Amino acid sequence: MIYLLAGITYIVAGLAWKGLLNWIVGPLWIVAWVWFVPLLWDRVRGRRAARDHAEVGR
Amino acid sequence: MSWAAHQFEAYALQAHLPKRWKGKISFLAIVVGDQIPDFIAKFWVYGFEFNGKRYGSSVPHEWHRGWPGAGFTHAIFFGLVVAGLFWLLTKNRAWSRGILLGMAAHAIVDINDSVGAMIAFPFTTENFSIGTWAYAATVDGGKYLDGAAYYSSYGFVMDSIWLAIVLLSWRVLTADYWRTVIVPADPRVWAWFGRRVPERVCIAIYRATFFYGLTRMIAWTSYAHVLNDYAWDLSWGGPYWMPQVQLSDLHPAVVLGTAVLMGSLVYLLVDGIIRRTDPKPSVDSEVGVG
Numbered sequence: 001m002i003y004l005l006a007g008i009t010y011i012v013a014g015l016a017w018k019g020l021l022n023w024i025v026g027p028l029w030i031v032a033w034v035w036f037v038p039l040l041w042d043r044v045r046g047r048r049a050a051r052d053h054a055e056v057g058r
Numbered sequence: 059m060s061w062a063a064h065q066f067e068a069y070a071l072q073a074h075l076p077k078r079w080k081g082k083i084s085f086l087a088i089v090v091g092d093q094i095p096d097f098i099a100k101f102w103v104y105g106f107e108f109n110g111k112r113y114g115s116s117v118p119h120e121w122h123r124g125w126p127g128a129g130f131t132h133a134i135f136f137g138l139v140v141a142g143l144f145w146l147l148t149k150n151r152a153w154s155r156g157i158l159l160g161m162a163a164h165a166i167v168d169i170n171d172s173v174g175a176m177i178a179f180p181f182t183t184e185n186f187s188i189g190t191w192a193y194a195a196t197v198d199g200g201k202y203l204d205g206a207a208y209y210s211s212y213g214f215v216m217d218s219i220w221l222a223i224v225l226l227s228w229r230v231l232t233a234d235y236w237r238t239v240i241v242p243a244d245p246r247v248w249a250w251f252g253r254r255v256p257e258r259v260c261i262a263i264y265r266a267t268f269f270y271g272l273t274r275m276i277a278w279t280s281y282a283h284v285l286n287d288y289a290w291d292l293s294w295g296g297p298y299w300m301p302q303v304q305l306s307d308l309h310p311a312v313v314l315g316t317a318v319l320m321g322s323l324v325y326l327l328v329d330g331i332i333r334r335t336d337p338k339p340s341v342d343s344e345v346g347v348g
Contacts, residue, residue: 003265003269006269007269007272007273007276010273010277011273011276011277011280014273014274014277015277015280015281015285018201018202018281021274021277021278023093023270026266026269026270026273026274027263027266027267027269027270028266029269029270030262030265030266030269030270031259031262031263031266033262034258034259034261034262035255035256035259035262038258
């Protein structure tokens with residue numbers, strides 16, 4: 001799923017700004033998605049869980 | 059020139075390495091070797107603008123593939139020189155072999171456009187071409203016209219064939235293949251990555267070239283035929299709307315014969331080196347990273 005999302009975003013961004021369609025940005029794009037998106041996702045879920053936990057505690 | 063084919067061919071090569079070569083050729087080196095010819099030659103082909111002035115080749119195809127010019131970068135001999143230098147500096151056999159294979163694959167695949175490649179340099183400065191599609195890098199058109207022409211011609215078919223070869227060998231893209239074949243061939247580099255990033259990122263690094271090839275193929279085809287209205291022309295030497303540029307006029311039989319000969323020489327050389335220096339069976343054990 002993450003590869004699909006990375007692919008779609010890269011194609012859309014690349015068509016909007018074709019300077020992105022090069023051999024440096026292209027490979028880095030997927031590596032960045034696989035590296036950082038799960039981290040961001042975990043952080044967002046962690047914050048949400050902490051907030052829900054605090055609300056239940058009140 | 060070829061576009062995504064140069065990304066896919068690294069995986070296709072990897073998937074179809076002879077059994078006794080597995081674990082003895084660095085995949086990353088194949089990718090690097092595949093990029094070296096255009097890394098050296100192509101920056102001047104499209105050129106760049108600075109302070110309103112264009113810097114770059116005035117005759118791109120002559121610079122890219124000709125002599126005098128950077129055409130020597132698309133020669134098997136140059137692959138031997140680079141791989142040999144790499145071996146002298148690092149003594150890394152898997153990388154030296156991979157660089158040679160990648161550079162040879164790049165040069166041989168580039169005989170398909172109308173300008174072709176000097177695959178037999180320095181024995182001859184003749185360009186070997188079968189003219190499957192029109193070479194389309196021009197001063198005025200730059201990368202945009204080049205991409206549109208390529209993805210309106212048999213270039214699109216060529217990329218699709220390489221993509222199909224990789225997809226038919228889909229196991230080459232799996233995490234298990236990376237762990238059991240790719241890492242053992244190149245344990246130090248992957249261990250270096252593994253100490254710094256999680257395994258999922260190492261696997262993404264391994265798949266990144268395929269990802270780039272697939273997405274650029276879709277993006278440039280969309281640019282040519284969805285965002286613009288360039289005409290398809292799946293005929294030999296097309297697209298018809300691109301002026302044909304050539305650097306020689308060798309008979310296709312001579313071109314194909316030379317390409318097969320060069321490819322065979324590279325195969326025999328790598329096979330001979332592996333038999334001589336690495337006679338043991340290929341490594342099948344996992345090498346821990348991360």
